[in-house]
Amino acid sequence: MVRIIFGLTFVLSSFVFQAQISSKYILSFENAVHHEANIQANFTNLKSETATFRMSRSSPGRYALHEFAKNVYNVKVTDGKGNELIATRPDPYSWEVKGHDGTIQVSYTLFANHGDGTYAQIDETHAHLNAPATFMYVPELEHQEMEVTFKLRDDLDWKVATQLKQQQDQTYYARDLQYLMDSPIEIANFRTRSFDLKGQNIVLVLHDEEASDSELDMYFEKVKKVVLEQMMVFGELPTFDYGEYLFLACYMPNASGDGMEHRNSTSIPSSRSLTQGGMDGNIGTVAHEFFHCWNVERLRPKSLEPFDFSKANMSGDLWFAEGFTSYYDDLSLVRSGIISREEYLKGLAGTFNYVWTSPGRQFFNPIEMSYQAPFVDAARSVDETNRENTFISYYSYGSMLGLALDMFLRAEDLTLDAYMRSIWKQYGKPETPYTVAQLQQSLSDFAGQQFANDFFGNYIHKSGMPDFESLLKNMGIILETKDAIDFGAMVRSQRLVNNPKMGSSAYKAGFQKGDKLLQVGAVMLDGNVSINSVLSTFKTGDKVAVKVERHGSEKELSLIIGTEISYKLHYMEGSAKEFTKKIKEQQADWLNSKV
Structure with missing residues (x-):
């Protein structure tokens, strides 16, 4: 009698669990050679008289519109008994059907051939799937559970790697639409390496057909160093769902370089094999994306x-979410010894020059720069923009703000590491989304109200430039400024390939993108001559006639030779009198490993 009751209870509990799964998908790849997947979706528990199903228009970690519906076709719909239903199109990305019986069965073909973090790619090397680019969904069912089954081809030796929970064989589970859409999938003949860290499994999934096992081992050692170094910033790992975090590394020539953070995994495709430069060239993406498992995935803007x-999806917080993450990606690489201090400073100098010499700061502060993400984050447009003069990447801008805040805090015997730990405990670990005002209040609690008001008032809500010369000198780094003759626009094969920089010689003289430079003074130009090298034969302030071809006609412009400021960073000499013991200790505390 006990056995019968137990059996009945098990059957009923299984039935209840299955009844909660209202969206089921089956994917197969018979026509992978032509970049197609066949997808069957079964949607049940529908209550609305008119059932709507659709493709996503955006993807977690991206902020621009991406019309994934353009790559689905051969859409067919039946009810739960197999009776054909007629689908109508209320808009370009949705379908509607009436007369269903609480269930609709949708089949469609997906074309996919862009292997980055946003789209999907299917061929005979892999099925690289970003969920929003792959799965139709029913908005009515978004809070209910979902199931995905993959029918793998025996001839391709494919396996599945994803943060989705494996139910059995090739069937996987997501608790709701948000979780499904946040779960990238790599299906390929990949290799793995893993290590246990405080009871959780950190896994590198590598799809790279050129790399040897020894190269994989060497690369995995770098990945481990990154993981350990970044864990020290926050003092602990996040609690990963199902106790596992996956690096989905697809380093194939048909992939596109990218990195996309997700809750318990990251998609990090690149066209560079470990054998072909990826050993050094791809590790920066690993560092950036893993830091996101704290900052963005759990320490998350309320706006997202x-x-x-x-x-x-628009957010004013990307200067912090993406920018501070960018500050820490290279910092974790130098701390772990993956890059040298000289390499770190060279990269820092490049970002420093890009941000602080840009005219964009006169138009938008860091919050407003973040608002531009829907227009720049892999967005597409056919009309010209003036972003050379109006936009600074919130990745780079935020990275420089992270540097500034770290330097400001260290001058007060505090650190950005400690501030990140404090807001992790306040907002990240309990997964309470934050606002900019709350970040400011947290900084006030951490370093004092006046400190927080000054930083946010001058550099976040306004576009001021901190006194980096003093700040960096305290850390044993010399900031030098230099003026050099500069045209003010990029020239290739004698043509301007971007809009002239506001305030530059080219801008003031009225040059335009597309102009072909023919002659500067008495010098006839050819495609091999650098315009700045020609201009350097003159003196600042000289007026020079420049002949250009514009729209098929010749035109003469009057150019006044001008200069452009640039910044150079270098470490203090070890024997320099100003490189005191205190500064050495501060520099070491900043750049040395915390492991």
Whole structure:
């Protein structure tokens, strides 16, 4: 009698669990050679008279619109008994059907051939799937459980890697739409390496057909160093769902370089094999994306929660979410010894020059720069923009703000590491989304109200430039400024390939993108001559006639030779009198490993 009751209870509990799964998908790849997947979706528990199913228009970690519906076709719909239903199109990314019986069965073909973190790619090397680019969904069912089954081809030796929970064989589970859409999938003949860290499994999944096992081992050692170094910033790992974090590394020539953070995994495709430069060239993406498992995935802007798949997602917090992450990616590489201090400073100098010489700061502060993401984050447009003069990447801008805040805090015997730990405990670990005002209040609690007001007032809500000369000198780094003759626009094969920089010689003289430079003074130009090298034969302030070809006609412009400021960073000499013991200790505390 006990056995019968137990059996009945098990059957009923299984039935209840299965009844909660209202969206089921089956994917097969018979026509992978032509970049197609066949997808069957079964949607049940429908209550609305008119059932709507759709493709996403955006993807977690991206902020622009991406019309994934353009790559689905051969759409067919039946009810639960197999009776054909007629689908109508209320808009370009949705379908509607009436007369269903609480269930609709949708089949469609997906074309996919862009292997980055946003789209999907299917061929006979892999099925690289970003969920929003792959799965139709029913908005009515978004809070209910979902299941995905992959029918793998025996001839391709494919396996599945994903943060989705494996149910059995090739069937995987997501608790709701948000989780499904945040779960990238790599299906390929990949290799893995893993290590246990405080009871959780950190896994590198590598799809790279050129790399040897020894190269994989060497690369995995770098990955481990990154993981350990970044864990020290926050003092602990996040609690990963199902106790595992996956690096989905697809280093194939048909992939596109990218990195996309997700809750318990990251998609990090690149066209560079470990054998062909990826050993050094790809590790920076690993560092950036893993830091996101704290900053963005759990320490999350309120403006992105919940993520809306029906529209572009705008946030004013990307200077912190993406920018501070960018500050820490290279910092973790130098701390772990993966890059040298000289390499770190060279990269820092490049970003420093890009941000602080840009005219864009006169138009937008860091919050407003973040608002530009829907227009620049892998967005597409056919019309010209003036972003050379109006936009600074929130990755780079935020990275420099992270540097500034770290330097400011260290001058007060505090550190950015400690501030990140404090807001992790306040907002990240309990997964309470934050606002900019709350970040400011947290900084006030951490370093004092006046400190926080000054930093946010001058550099976040305004576009001021900190006194980096003093700040960096305290850390044993010399900041030098230099003026050099500069045209003010990039020239290739004698043509201007971008809009002239506001305030530059080219801008003031009225040059335009597309102009072909023919003659500067008495010098006839050819495609091999650098315009700045020609201009350097003159003196600052000289007026020079420049002949150009514009729209098929010749035109003469009057150019006044001008200069452009640039910044150079270098470490203090070890024997320099100003390189005191205190500064050496401060520099070491900043750049040395914490492991």
